[in-house]
Amino acid sequence: MSETVIALDAMGGDHGPAVVLPAAARALAEHPDLHLVLVGDEAVLRDGLGAIPAAHRGRVELRHASQVVAMDEPPAQALRSKRDSSMRVAVNLVREGAVQACVSAGNTGALMAIARFVLKTLPGIDRPAICTAIPAIDGHTYVLDLGANVALSAEHLFQFAVMGSVLCAAIDGKASPRVGLLNIGEEEIKGIDEVKEAARLLAASDLNYVGYVEGDGIYLGAADVVVCDGFVGNVMLKASEGVAKMIRHYMRETFGGSLYGRLAALVAMPVLRRLGRRIDPRRYNGASLLGLQGIVIKSHGGADALAFANAIGIARAEARKQVPERIDSELEKLLGARAAS
Amino acid sequence: MSETVIALDAMGGDHGPAVVLPAAARALAEHPDLHLVLVGDEAVLRDGLGAIPAAHRGRVELRHASQVVAMDEPPAQALRSKRDSSMRVAVNLVREGAVQACVSAGNTGALMAIARFVLKTLPGIDRPAICTAIPAIDGHTYVLDLGANVALSAEHLFQFAVMGSVLCAAIDGKASPRVGLLNIGEEEIKGIDEVKEAARLLAASDLNYVGYVEGDGIYLGAADVVVCDGFVGNVMLKASEGVAKMIRHYMRETFGGSLYGRLAALVAMPVLRRLGRRIDPRRYNGASLLGLQGIVIKSHGGADALAFANAIGIARAEARKQVPERIDSELEKLLGARAAS
Numbered sequence: 001m002s003e004t005v006i007a008l009d010a011m012g013g014d015h016g017p018a019v020v021l022p023a024a025a026r027a028l029a030e031h032p033d034l035h036l037v038l039v040g041d042e043a044v045l046r047d048g049l050g051a052i053p054a055a056h057r058g059r060v061e062l063r064h065a066s067q068v069v070a071m072d073e074p075p076a077q078a079l080r081s082k083r084d085s086s087m088r089v090a091v092n093l094v095r096e097g098a099v100q101a102c103v104s105a106g107n108t109g110a111l112m113a114i115a116r117f118v119l120k121t122l123p124g125i126d127r128p129a130i131c132t133a134i135p136a137i138d139g140h141t142y143v144l145d146l147g148a149n150v151a152l153s154a155e156h157l158f159q160f161a162v163m164g165s166v167l168c169a170a171i172d173g174k175a176s177p178r179v180g181l182l183n184i185g186e187e188e189i190k191g192i193d194e195v196k197e198a199a200r201l202l203a204a205s206d207l208n209y210v211g212y213v214e215g216d217g218i219y220l221g222a223a224d225v226v227v228c229d230g231f232v233g234n235v236m237l238k239a240s241e242g243v244a245k246m247i248r249h250y251m252r253e254t255f256g257g258s259l260y261g262r263l264a265a266l267v268a269m270p271v272l273r274r275l276g277r278r279i280d281p282r283r284y285n286g287a288s289l290l291g292l293q294g295i296v297i298k299s300h301g302g303a304d305a306l307a308f309a310n311a312i313g314i315a316r317a318e319a320r321k322q323v324p325e326r327i328d329s330e331l332e333k334l335l336g337a338r339a340a341s
Numbered sequence: 342m343s344e345t346v347i348a349l350d351a352m353g354g355d356h357g358p359a360v361v362l363p364a365a366a367r368a369l370a371e372h373p374d375l376h377l378v379l380v381g382d383e384a385v386l387r388d389g390l391g392a393i394p395a396a397h398r399g400r401v402e403l404r405h406a407s408q409v410v411a412m413d414e415p416p417a418q419a420l421r422s423k424r425d426s427s428m429r430v431a432v433n434l435v436r437e438g439a440v441q442a443c444v445s446a447g448n449t450g451a452l453m454a455i456a457r458f459v460l461k462t463l464p465g466i467d468r469p470a471i472c473t474a475i476p477a478i479d480g481h482t483y484v485l486d487l488g489a490n491v492a493l494s495a496e497h498l499f500q501f502a503v504m505g506s507v508l509c510a511a512i513d514g515k516a517s518p519r520v521g522l523l524n525i526g527e528e529e530i531k532g533i534d535e536v537k538e539a540a541r542l543l544a545a546s547d548l549n550y551v552g553y554v555e556g557d558g559i560y561l562g563a564a565d566v567v568v569c570d571g572f573v574g575n576v577m578l579k580a581s582e583g584v585a586k587m588i589r590h591y592m593r594e595t596f597g598g599s600l601y602g603r604l605a606a607l608v609a610m611p612v613l614r615r616l617g618r619r620i621d622p623r624r625y626n627g628a629s630l631l632g633l634q635g636i637v638i639k640s641h642g643g644a645d646a647l648a649f650a651n652a653i654g655i656a657r658a659e660a661r662k663q664v665p666e667r668i669d670s671e672l673e674k675l676l677g678a679r680a681a682s
Contacts, residue, residue: 151533191572215583228576231533234525238555243555243584250616254616260611289419
């Protein structure tokens with residue numbers, strides 16, 4: 001198997017190297033083809049290398065970066081004044097072709113601004129989008145945009161549909177992913193003009209467009225890819241996390257509330273643990289910044305080693321499947337067909 | 342206790358009288374002050390009256406209506422050509438002052454169109470909104486709009502904030518409900534212009550405005566009232582329902598998957614049942630069409646008797662607290678203060 005080389009912003013996120021190093025160790029153990037470039041304060045990283053077993057250390061390289069982008073730093077400032085930040089250097093390595101992808105748990109706005117500035121969007125793509133797979137009954141659903149863009153034209157939504165479709169086809173090996181547009185269900189008041197126009201563009205394209213999907217359809221398997229603007233997508237994702245947290249809170253309270261509850265919890269524990277694994281958000285950690293000339297994966301800022309290792313796995317998969325190149329050729333094909341028709 | 346008289350669209354929803362009659366029986370048993378006017382096909386309703394115990398039947402009146410609005414009927418058509426529908430007659434009774442509120446499980450778009458046409462909005466309110474209480478850790482959160490309006494100005498969002506705040510104060514008896522605006526968390530790309538401008542209007546008002554709330558904040562108790570446009574609100578609500586359905590599906594699968602799982606489920610059943618009651622969507626059934634000169638409550642179309650009875654309870658509570666009158670006086674006060682400043 002050919003090598004896959006990925007840069008990690010080792011200083012980003014709430015925990016920095018304390019999470020990135022053990023995550024690197026996990027990912028290296030899991031993927032024999034994986035080589036990692038850890039970007040950050042070299043002295044700190046060298047001190048922490050003990051987290052990576054000696055057998056895998058030959059596949060790790062350190063790259064010094066003198067600055068760190070703070071989690072609450074305004075993106076414009078990070079872009080302007082943090083040219084030697086671990087985040088920026090990791091993205092630079094993608095542009096230079098030294099690595100095939102990079103992963104950062106740092107500030108999303110800054111990562112998007114830097115990635116867009118350094119890598120540029122693909123031809124025909126106006127704006128990058130944030131996309132992630134969300135667990136659904138019988139699988140998962142790719143949803144984009146999750147927060148990069150708040151006001152979108154129909155053409156933007158169309159481009160996102162192409163990007164999501166290519167990602168799903170490349171990663172899951174689906175020949176013709178079902179693409180839906182997020183909308184609301186009331187008759188008279190259905191949707192907004194941009195969504196309606198995007199529906200016309202998609203219906204006329206060669207994508208496997210399956211129509212409007214309502215909020216619950218994301219979780220019930222109504223489509224493989226669901227497209228929306230970043231405001232709606234972000235609210236939807238965060239609200240879903242909120243529901244899951246509330247249910248976990250209620251479960252703890254209910255099972256902890258009485259002696260019978262605590263005994264029942266003991267008996268049910270193996271089953272509850274299996275349930276927990278199935279809906280563990282860490283196993284879905286890693287959002288793709290799609291539409292760029294390069295692969296950039298955003299890990300949740302508070303990710304632990306298991307979650308960050310999952311984001312590395314996503315970067316590796318997208319690199320091996322050459323997702324940006326595929327988006328480029330698919331978009332060219334679809335726009336060519338539209339122009340010819 | 343003074344009487345509360347409420348009209349029920351007895352033909353609406355997926356099940357019509359088969360649900361409305363037993364729901365009426367439940368509500369009458371629960372609320373001794375409650376009088377109901379059942380609107381619909383009188384022969385059918387008279388046949389079904391056995392569902393209501395004789396002891397309560399003295400508090401029930403029938404009102405004939407010869408038509409029914411279909412669940413998939415376009416609102417404009419329902420408004421124009423169904424002037425003797427059970428839905429329309431129930432709303433007419435509110436306008437005439439014959440009842441203090443009405444409840445329908447019919448088509449949302451038609452109900453909104455009819456209610457708006459017949460009752461008109463309150464002075465100073467441009468558009469009605471759909472609002473419901475959503476379960477949250479330690480209580481519930483009122484969210485509006487849930488689907489009536491897809492593109493809103495800052496002034497509309499401000500009006501919705503007033504309506505939500507009044508509803509929460511009236512129903513829950515909170516002196517100064519915390520009001521938040523739904524927004525996304527990324528720094529540079531925070532929100533849309535209308536939301537930012539609404540934030541300025543709210544911060545300058547006498548409402549207890551607590552700032553932006555992200556999607557998860559709805560479920561984690563970040564505010565008592567959360568305001569958003571109807572597209573975002575509808576997607577948020579439906580996605581939340583989707584998550585809850587998915588978790589229930591996984592639980593059934595996990596507990597049903599092995600002999601141990603089935604035994605564990607047996608032991609855990611009383612606890613799981615208690616959990617189920619806490620997050621039972623039927624106990625939250627009943628959305629308010631706020632901003633009208635009258636009280637109209639929308640029940641879920643698929644509601645069962647328990648759920649529909651809950652919607653009747655909401656109508657009763659709003660009637661007893663005179664919610665429309667309170668919205669009117671609160672808005673006048675707030676706009677007066679704004680004009681004077």
